[in-house]
Amino acid sequence: MAFQLESRIPSGPLEQKWENARRDMKLVSPANRRKYTIIVVGSGLAGASAAATLGELGYNVRCFCFQDSPRRAHSIAAQGGINAAKNYQNDGDSVYRLFYDTIKGGDFRSREANVYRLAEVSLNIIDQCVAQGVPFAREYGGTLANRSFGGAQVSRTFYARGQTGQQLLLGAYQALERQVDAGRVQMFARHEMLDLVVIDGRARGIITRNLVTGAIDCHVADAVVLATGGYGNVFYLSTNAKGSNATAIWRAYKRGAGFGNPCFTQIHPTCIPQTGDYQSKLTLMSESLRNDGRIWVPKKKGDTRNPNDIPEEERDYYLERMYPAYGNLCPRDIASRAAKLMCDQGYGVGPGGRGVYLDFREAIQRLGRKTIEERYGNLFEMYERITGEDPYTVPMRIYPAVHYTMGGLWVDYHLQSTIPGLFVLGEANFSDHGANRLGASALMQGLADGYFIIPYTMGHFLAQVKPGGVDESHPEFRAAREQVTGRTKKLLSIRGKKTVDDFHRELGKIMWEYCGMARNAAGLKHALKKIPELREEFWQNVNVPGSGDEMNQSLEKAGRVADFLELGELMCLDALEREESCGGHFREEHQTEEGEAKRDDERFCHVAVWEYAGENRPPVRNVEPLNFEFVHLAQRSYK
Numbered sequence: 001m002a003f004q005l006e007s008r009i010p011s012g013p014l015e016q017k018w019e020n021a022r023r024d025m026k027l028v029s030p031a032n033r034r035k036y037t038i039i040v041v042g043s044g045l046a047g048a049s050a051a052a053t054l055g056e057l058g059y060n061v062r063c064f065c066f067q068d069s070p071r072r073a074h075s076i077a078a079q080g081g082i083n084a085a086k087n088y089q090n091d092g093d094s095v096y097r098l099f100y101d102t103i104k105g106g107d108f109r110s111r112e113a114n115v116y117r118l119a120e121v122s123l124n125i126i127d128q129c130v131a132q133g134v135p136f137a138r139e140y141g142g143t144l145a146n147r148s149f150g151g152a153q154v155s156r157t158f159y160a161r162g163q164t165g166q167q168l169l170l171g172a173y174q175a176l177e178r179q180v181d182a183g184r185v186q187m188f189a190r191h192e193m194l195d196l197v198v199i200d201g202r203a204r205g206i207i208t209r210n211l212v213t214g215a216i217d218c219h220v221a222d223a224v225v226l227a228t229g230g231y232g233n234v235f236y237l238s239t240n241a242k243g244s245n246a247t248a249i250w251r252a253y254k255r256g257a258g259f260g261n262p263c264f265t266q267i268h269p270t271c272i273p274q275t276g277d278y279q280s281k282l283t284l285m286s287e288s289l290r291n292d293g294r295i296w297v298p299k300k301k302g303d304t305r306n307p308n309d310i311p312e313e314e315r316d317y318y319l320e321r322m323y324p325a326y327g328n329l330c331p332r333d334i335a336s337r338a339a340k341l342m343c344d345q346g347y348g349v350g351p352g353g354r355g356v357y358l359d360f361r362e363a364i365q366r367l368g369r370k371t372i373e374e375r376y377g378n379l380f381e382m383y384e385r386i387t388g389e390d391p392y393t394v395p396m397r398i399y400p401a402v403h404y405t406m407g408g409l410w411v412d413y414h415l416q417s418t419i420p421g422l423f424v425l426g427e428a429n430f431s432d433h434g435a436n437r438l439g440a441s442a443l444m445q446g447l448a449d450g451y452f453i454i455p456y457t458m459g460h461f462l463a464q465v466k467p468g469g470v471d472e473s474h475p476e477f478r479a480a481r482e483q484v485t486g487r488t489k490k491l492l493s494i495r496g497k498k499t500v501d502d503f504h505r506e507l508g509k510i511m512w513e514y515c516g517m518a519r520n521a522a523g524l525k526h527a528l529k530k531i532p533e534l535r536e537e538f539w540q541n542v543n544v545p546g547s548g549d550e551m552n553q554s555l556e557k558a559g560r561v562a563d564f565l566e567l568g569e570l571m572c573l574d575a576l577e578r579e580e581s582c583g584g585h586f587r588e589e590h591q592t593e594e595g596e597a598k599r600d601d602e603r604f605c606h607v608a609v610w611e612y613a614g615e616n617r618p619p620v621r622n623v624e625p626l627n628f629e630f631v632h633l634a635q636r637s638y639k
């Protein structure tokens with residue numbers, strides 16, 4: 001059955017849509033709020049901000065995460081900053097400009113109304129975080145400092161050295177702990193959601209595994225919020241925290257939640273190049289470095305001279321040459337593809353020629369080492385620890401890597417999925433970034449969703465349903481719990497010859513090779529043959545040691561990789577069906593003569609929303625057309 005994709009975009013002028021929506025939304029009176037229970041899965045920036053805000057409003061909140069503390073969510077890794085259209089510098093910024101940059105950056109594949117609301121709410125986020133004590137960098141006179149990020153010609157990125165995510169998370173965590181202390185939020189650390197329970201078409205709870213004791217439990221609620229992050233780890237090597245996974249959204253997909261644009265993956269241009277086959281993770285060098293670092297390759301192919309011995313006239317600052325208006329600050333998809341092009345043509349540097357230089361020599365000469373140290377000191381230190389090279393004296397070597405997923409569960413303007421009562425926030429949903437996310441916009445979106453959108457839309461939903469009505473003895477809860485127990489037992493019973501990591505690494509290679517920075521029909525078809533074969537082998541030959549009644553990280557990983565083996569296939573299918581290039585999705589068959597992405601607005605100006613059709617049946621592709629009422633669809637140019 002095809003989905004009814006009702007986006008619930010409010011009517012009226014762009015600037016008034018959110019105000020109108022809030023005016024029309026129903027409210028739950030303060031005395032009634034305590035009668036409702038809300039489950040929030042995830043305690044990163046999106047989840048912690050949502051749980052704290054809903055707790056503060058007076059709802060009973062149960063918040064889950066798989067780490068030992070909410071403070072360890074992947075959000076902590078974010079380095080560079082968070083966008084907001086405050087226009088402190090008077091450099092021409094405005095809510096409209098942030099909105100427009102985001103729509104254009106996403107290659108016109110996101111909803112106008114959502115993106116405008118995001119830009120609008122960005123102003124409140126900064127005030128809220130400052131009030132919480134987040135130590136943003138400041139100018140001499142005390143005003144908050146800003147820097148620029150890719151895809152923007154203004155400085156609108158607020159930052160706390162190279163630790164912005166960590167500082168924002170500490171702010172949200174304190175707000176969350178305050179609610180825990182007040183008894184409004186009950187925290188379940190080291191609990192992994194392994195299934196969603198849907199009763200009479202509505203999300204009514206989750207099944208979890210206690211990762212310390214192995215206990216499998218039911219949790220009932222009036223509504224469920226997933227804020228479980230992105231699925232970039234499907235590629236095995238990525239800049240994501242090792243534990244990031246897709247299980248929560250994948251289980252929800254299998255229970256009826258639509259999956260939006262699964263193939264939209266972001267490749268980040270400034271990562272430390274891979275060093276070997278047995279590496280488990282890639283390290284990001286923040287995009288903020290592109291403010292002062294200049295990217296170049298030698299003009300001569302295969303030039304192995306020390307970079308400091310290569311004179312100025314023999315260097316190709318290719319981004320500045322190709323994109324003079326934005327130069328080193330062009331968006332991530334553009335900068336990544338340009339680096340790949342340089343390396344493919346033989347100009348790459350470092351082992352295997354898979355690297356380009358990010359050089360601070362000129363900035364250090366101009367601004368002095370101390371300023372550079374103040375701006376990026378911890379990133380430079382991290383680079384030196386990993387590579388053994390001192391970036392103050394030798395240019396950094398960087399190469400693109402998988403970083404972020406723009407795809408995720410489809411949500412309407414209220415952030416509700418296709419399952420009533422199931423809301424999805426932050427990187428776990430598909431919204432707002434289109435086919436490419438601009439730097440510093442993920443933190444903005446996660447906090448906008450959690451602090452400023454869900455409190456209204458959740459109230460509107462709950463005001464229309466009675467609290468309670470089901471408990472753990474409901475047959476759907478019992479059935480879901482049995483399925484989870486059965487799956488866990490099955491994973492433990494195979495006792496094959498290959499480790500979970502072996503399978504994950506193989507899947508990652510297929511994904512990177514055929515569904516990575518560039519894709520084509522032949523490669524995607526090949527991947528669609530290989531992934532099911534690998535999945536079949538996994539269920540015959542994986543070795544999961546230990547038992548299910550204890551802490552067992554191999555078992556945790558096995559469940560997550562089993563889901564990646566299914567999601568990877570959907571990503572390839574989605575990439576194959578989208579016969580155009582847009583943002584992070586570059587189909588080699590669809591490019592301009594200059595090698596730029598070529599969209600097909602006639603056929604693909606829509607969100608692809610995949611619907612699970614049952615075991616061994618092909619999923620159904622639905623579409624939500626994107627209507628551009630306020631901006632003109634234009635060829636994206638950063639020249």
Ligand SMILES: Cc1cc2nc3c(=O)[nH]c(=O)nc-3n(C[C@H](O)[C@H](O)[C@H](O)COP(=O)(O)OP(=O)(O)OC[C@H]3O[C@@H](n4cnc5c(N)ncnc54)[C@H](O)[C@@H]3O)c2cc1C
Pocket residue numbers: 041042043044045046047064065066067070073074075076077078079080081082164165191192193194227228229230239240241244245247248284286403404425426427428439440441442443444446
């Ligand atoms: C290295 C790096 C640097 C970045 N820098 C920036 C930046 O400078 N600016 C920017 O805007 N963005 C940046 N990003 C992107 C940004 O960090 C993420 O998109 C964002 O933090 C995601 O937040 P989230 O709350 O949606 O999810 P996460 O922070 O990933 O949190 C997910 C939560 O869900 C929980 N969870 C997941 N699955 C389950 C489950 N099944 N059961 C129970 N709990 C579960 C986890 O325990 C965790 O609490 C960066 C990303 C990386 C990788």
